[in-house]
């Protein structure tokens with residue numbers, strides 16, 4: 001180990017995604033097998049003891065790449081010097097809670113976290129927001145970190161991307177690794193649009209290989225978009241290991257790049273591409289190179305895709321307007 005450890009902050013560390021995520025980070029899957037990591041865990045005071053228990057288990061894993069684990073209940077301390085920030089902890093919607101209440105409760109979390117990142121994170125900080133509503137939580141944090149380049153704030157749609165790969169591979173009887181250039185557009189919500197019209201399977205256009213627009217509209221898109229709800233219904237809890245796995249994929253790709261001739265999906269700050277209002281944190285097809293995610297340019301958007309992208313982007317604009325009204329941005 002010659003390199004200095006990379007500081008990785010994980011919020012909501014005592015939660016179910018945290019439990020599935022931390023051991024994979026410690027084993028080198030987030031940043032690669034040459035990169036030692038130092039974990040900085042953030043929890044609310046009531047959950048610090050549980051996070052301490054996880055830290056004991058991390059120690060017992062005897063991970064050669066784990067240079068230490070520190071636990072905090074103060075965002076300012078947790079984000080001090082952080083290079084990679086995984087914002088997982090969020091306020092879940094509870095019975096009787098309106099959408100506005102949920103946005104307000106999460107504003108109370110992501111505003112101070114954005115401020116703390118702005119105040120103390122390392123110059124190269126990369127932020128991934130997982131906690132829902134992920135895109136808008138990322139927007140809140142980003143708006144409170146004016147000194148951090150906006151493109152360092154991202155939200156996770158890689159789980160949706162992986163779900164779409166899995167469904168398409170099942171339909172076509174191919175391996176997920178045979179599929180290229182699939183993309184999720186819009187919000188990490190039921191309005192998201194998994195687009196196969198640019199995707200390729202073994203060199204062939206994926207939509208043509210499927211040859212069934214009704215299947216795309218009535219089965220593929222709703223299955224991917226409502227998968228989170230299906231998991232909650234089946235498990236009695238929201239997706240955890242698959243979400244942790246997607247968070248690992250998102251950061252690993254961000255740091256190490258996308259393969260030549262392929263792209264992935266991430267919610268990034270819009271530069272106005274494809275009619276998505278500038279500043280919204282929306283999912284796009286993206287490539288990663290030299291530690292930067294970039295929106296793939298110049299794709300032709302057909303009518304089928306246009307209406308679906310517009311609907312999801314409208315939802316993002318509505319969420320932005322709601323948090324603006326609440327004074328959160």
Ligand SMILES: NC(=O)c1ccc[n+]([C@@H]2O[C@H](COP(=O)([O-])OP(=O)(O)OC[C@H]3O[C@@H](n4cnc5c(N)ncnc54)[C@H](O)[C@@H]3O)[C@@H](O)[C@H]2O)c1
Pocket residue numbers: 011012013014015016017018042043044047088089090091092109129130131132133134156157159160188238239240243
């Ligand atoms: N983007 C995605 O694809 C995706 C997928 C799955 C789940 N999620 C979301 O991820 C979030 C976490 O899911 P989970 O299953 O781990 O939830 P969980 O309830 O098991 O854990 C959340 C943890 O966050 C902590 N927390 C709450 N407020 C905090 C704060 N201010 N600072 C630090 N920690 C705080 C809680 O104490 C808890 O330990 C949820 O919002 C969930 O909806 C997103």
Ligand SMILES: O=C(O)C[C@H](O)C(=O)O
Pocket residue numbers: 132159227228229231238239
């Ligand atoms: O936590 C949820 O509501 C669902 C989650 O975002 C998921 O996509 O699995």
